[in-house]
Amino acid sequence: MTAGAVPIPARTDTESALPASFWGRAIHDTLQDFGARLGLVWIILLVAVAVLVPMLANTEPLAVKIGGHWSFPAARHLTPTDVTLFILAAATLAVLPVRRVSVARRLLFLLVVLAVSIPLTILFVKPPITVDWQQYRDLQRAGKIQFKVMAPLPYSANDYQRDDPDQVLQPPSRVHWLGTEANGGDVLSRMMYATRIALSIGLVSTSIAVVIGVVVGGLMGYFVGRIDIFGMRLIEIFEAIPTLFLLITFVAFYGRSLIMIMVIIGVTGWTGEARFIRAEFLRLRKQDFVHAAVAAGLPLRSILFRHLLPNGITPILVMSSFGIASAILYESTLSFLGLGPVDVPSWGQMLNQSLGVGGTFVWWIAVYPGLAIFLTVFAYNLLGEALRDALDPKLSK
Amino acid sequence: MGTYIARRLLLIIPTLIGMTVVTFAVMAFAPGGMRSVIVNRESGLDPRARQAIEKFYTKKYGLDKPLTVQYLVWLNKVSPLGVKDAGVGWPSSRRFGFKSPDLGESIISHRPVLAMIEESLPVTLLLNVITIPIMIGVSLWTGLKAAQHRGGIGDVVGGSVFLGLWSIPQIWAGVLLVGYLANKNFIHWFPAAGLHDLRDDEMNFLPTLADGFHRGWLLDTGWHLVLPVVCLMYAGFAFSSKLTRAATLENMAADFVRTARAKGVGERQVLWRHVLRNSLLPLITYTATIVPGLISGAIIVESIFGIPGMGKLGVDAVFDKDPEMVLSTTLVASILGLISYLGADIAYAMADPRVSFESEAT
Numbered sequence: 001m002t003a004g005a006v007p008i009p010a011r012t013d014t015e016s017a018l019p020a021s022f023w024g025r026a027i028h029d030t031l032q033d034f035g036a037r038l039g040l041v042w043i044i045l046l047v048a049v050a051v052l053v054p055m056l057a058n059t060e061p062l063a064v065k066i067g068g069h070w071s072f073p074a075a076r077h078l079t080p081t082d083v084t085l086f087i088l089a090a091a092t093l094a095v096l097p098v099r100r101v102s103v104a105r106r107l108l109f110l111l112v113v114l115a116v117s118i119p120l121t122i123l124f125v126k127p128p129i130t131v132d133w134q135q136y137r138d139l140q141r142a143g144k145i146q147f148k149v150m151a152p153l154p155y156s157a158n159d160y161q162r163d164d165p166d167q168v169l170q171p172p173s174r175v176h177w178l179g180t181e182a183n184g185g186d187v188l189s190r191m192m193y194a195t196r197i198a199l200s201i202g203l204v205s206t207s208i209a210v211v212i213g214v215v216v217g218g219l220m221g222y223f224v225g226r227i228d229i230f231g232m233r234l235i236e237i238f239e240a241i242p243t244l245f246l247l248i249t250f251v252a253f254y255g256r257s258l259i260m261i262m263v264i265i266g267v268t269g270w271t272g273e274a275r276f277i278r279a280e281f282l283r284l285r286k287q288d289f290v291h292a293a294v295a296a297g298l299p300l301r302s303i304l305f306r307h308l309l310p311n312g313i314t315p316i317l318v319m320s321s322f323g324i325a326s327a328i329l330y331e332s333t334l335s336f337l338g339l340g341p342v343d344v345p346s347w348g349q350m351l352n353q354s355l356g357v358g359g360t361f362v363w364w365i366a367v368y369p370g371l372a373i374f375l376t377v378f379a380y381n382l383l384g385e386a387l388r389d390a391l392d393p394k395l396s397k
Numbered sequence: 398m399g400t401y402i403a404r405r406l407l408l409i410i411p412t413l414i415g416m417t418v419v420t421f422a423v424m425a426f427a428p429g430g431m432r433s434v435i436v437n438r439e440s441g442l443d444p445r446a447r448q449a450i451e452k453f454y455t456k457k458y459g460l461d462k463p464l465t466v467q468y469l470v471w472l473n474k475v476s477p478l479g480v481k482d483a484g485v486g487w488p489s490s491r492r493f494g495f496k497s498p499d500l501g502e503s504i505i506s507h508r509p510v511l512a513m514i515e516e517s518l519p520v521t522l523l524l525n526v527i528t529i530p531i532m533i534g535v536s537l538w539t540g541l542k543a544a545q546h547r548g549g550i551g552d553v554v555g556g557s558v559f560l561g562l563w564s565i566p567q568i569w570a571g572v573l574l575v576g577y578l579a580n581k582n583f584i585h586w587f588p589a590a591g592l593h594d595l596r597d598d599e600m601n602f603l604p605t606l607a608d609g610f611h612r613g614w615l616l617d618t619g620w621h622l623v624l625p626v627v628c629l630m631y632a633g634f635a636f637s638s639k640l641t642r643a644a645t646l647e648n649m650a651a652d653f654v655r656t657a658r659a660k661g662v663g664e665r666q667v668l669w670r671h672v673l674r675n676s677l678l679p680l681i682t683y684t685a686t687i688v689p690g691l692i693s694g695a696i697i698v699e700s701i702f703g704i705p706g707m708g709k710l711g712v713d714a715v716f717d718k719d720p721e722m723v724l725s726t727t728l729v730a731s732i733l734g735l736i737s738y739l740g741a742d743i744a745y746a747m748a749d750p751r752v753s754f755e756s757e758a759t
Contacts (some may be wrong), residue, residue: 370569
């Protein structure tokens with residue numbers, strides 16, 4: 001017996017390092033991909049910039065000493081959005097390492113934090129309505145400032161120095177790293193503020209699209225028959241209408257607020273998700289565990305969302321990565337056409353300013369914001385590709 | 398196959414009606430709807446004039462009637478088949494049949510919307526008709542080459558380049574093309590705007606060489622179209638190339654290819670006759686699905702390059718708050734999209750005899 005005993009092979013290090021759970025392995029496989037890692041780094045960088053931008057680019061000094069008194073002008077000018085983002089980022093960092101609680105619970109916690117902090121910040125954070133951007137520059141010139149701590153980039157996004165011809169349409173230099181635009185605003189600073197628009201549009205409108213797509217696709221795939229035929233027509237309608245035409249029609253009649261644009265991009269972009277979920281549910285609905293759930297008398301809600309949906313969620317994750325990319329593209333296109341959100345800097349709107357009347361072309365306003373859009377879209381696409389390969393080896397070719 | 402095509406044609410009807418519902422609903426559920434858009438635009442501060450204008454448009458569009466009635470009246474007006482001589486508001490005559498569709502009137506130029514769309518639509522179609530064959534041709538070649546030399550340097554580099562190309566925003570590509578290649582401060586190889594030279598009415602149709610080279614109307618138009626077509630093409634080209642590569646790889650490993658090789662068919666013959674023909678199938682579907690995208694892209698390209706097509710018409714109408722113009726361009730664009738989907742389904746059914754009404758899940 002002893003001679004014939006097969007030695008149990010010792011587990012190699014790589015094997016034991018592999019996470020056991022499905023999601024753990026999926027994340028591990030995704031991050032094996034070089035492109036996906038680059039994409040993730042870029043997106044994390046964007047998130048960091050979006051949260052910390054008042055600290056990174058601000059005309060107001062972070063701390064200043066005038067006449068022996070220390071004051072913190074940048075903190076005084078924080079908006080409710082800034083503070084909400086700080087709170088949310090802090091909460092995310094706090095729950096990220098907690099492994100014992102499930103991901104869904106942690107997400108729920110973050111949503112609660114968000115829901116609580118928005119009204120609280122709106123109530124208690126009251127920045128002054130008008131800001132005198134010249135105030136500290138004048139004080140500096142008058143020699144009143146004894147000591148000050150500035151942000152790395154000492155220009156806010158809305159700090160237009162129109163009146164100073166030396167600041168208008170300047171090419172990239174040591175002072176303005178990526179140059180200035182026609183109103184004398186700093187291009188890099190405006191780009192940094194615009195990360196908020198890009199990231200939030202991507203997240204919110206894709207969430208809306210996923211919810212609509214899952215509900216419609218799920219109902220179609222589970223009930224087949226008439227509902228399916230009806231739903232298929234609905235999908236066909238939304239796919240055949242050229243999206244950009246539908247978007248500009250919405251903008252024409254509903255206005256151009258940020259929320260509205262998030263909603264309309266979501267409302268026009270759910271067909272891919274619906275198709276995927278429908279196909280997945282069609283495949284699953286005949287399986288034994290679904291029959292068992294039906295026989296056990298579970299309510300429809302439970303069958304659809306607790307039993308069927310977890311099995312069909314993987315393609316949705318891949319789709320939403322691509323969905324975020326296309327939402328960012330649509331937003332920048334709308335902004336480029338001059339139909340995007342008003343009053344906030346966005347990459348597409350900046351790109352629009354690069355082609356002036358009379359054939360002028362300001363290359364630094366064209367190259368850098370465009371590059372930002374491209375890199376962000378590329379990052380999400382790379383992540384999506386890697387995620388698809390990791391989750392479904394059949395699909396990868 | 399006959400039943401399949403007939404069924405497909407019949408299913409167009411609900412989709413078409415659904416499209417008109419979606420388009421109408423976007424307008425009708427807007428805060429204030431058509432009324433506020435027009436009245437705010439047309440009337441000044443004089444309250445009596447305002448009232449008169451409001452009355453006129455209320456009567457014209459039946460704005461005081463329920464939404465369903467408004468929709469049916471509008472549908473009757475825009476469709477080529479319906480009650481003739483509908484007049485203002487609820488139709489008075491009962492003569493039913495084919496008529497010329499009435500898409501309304503632009504409140505800016507006070508011209509019929511249909512006439513303005515008839516002028517601009519051929520331009521948009523021209524862009525698409527040039528773009529699609531070039532795109533498909535080039536991507537077939539690159540896709541086949543990539544599949545033939547799978548895992549080679551060209552394939553690997555090509556794969557990342559295509560994903561990159563696919564991610565380049567059209568607005569960026571367009572701006573850079575105009576800015577760098579059509580600008581007197583950089584490289585002035587191409588015209589910056591428009592579809593024709595300003596003096597195109599003096600040109601011959603074909604290029605002439607008598608007393609120096611004159612490029613002629615045809616070449617001039619082509620020259621103006623280079624940048625717009627490149628801008629419209631590259632993203633779809635990247636994707637269809639990937640698609641061709643995947644389909645070719647799948648077919649190369651298929652049994653019928655092995656059989657063909659086993660019976661001694663030459664490698665060229667195998668690739669071009671057996672593999673390529675089957676790899677065309679996914680491209681047919683893809684071509685149809687990108688047509689709506691290309692029409693969307695026309696908005697961007699026409700805005701950047703100043704081409705007077707339907708996309709530019711739509712964007713200008715949004716700026717001018719010209720409701721019937723916005724609705725009509727969207728409606729016409731949607732019908733184009735629908736026709737392309739239908740065409741693809743029929744072409745697919747013809748190309749692939751396996752497709753039939755039974756195997757279709759819809």
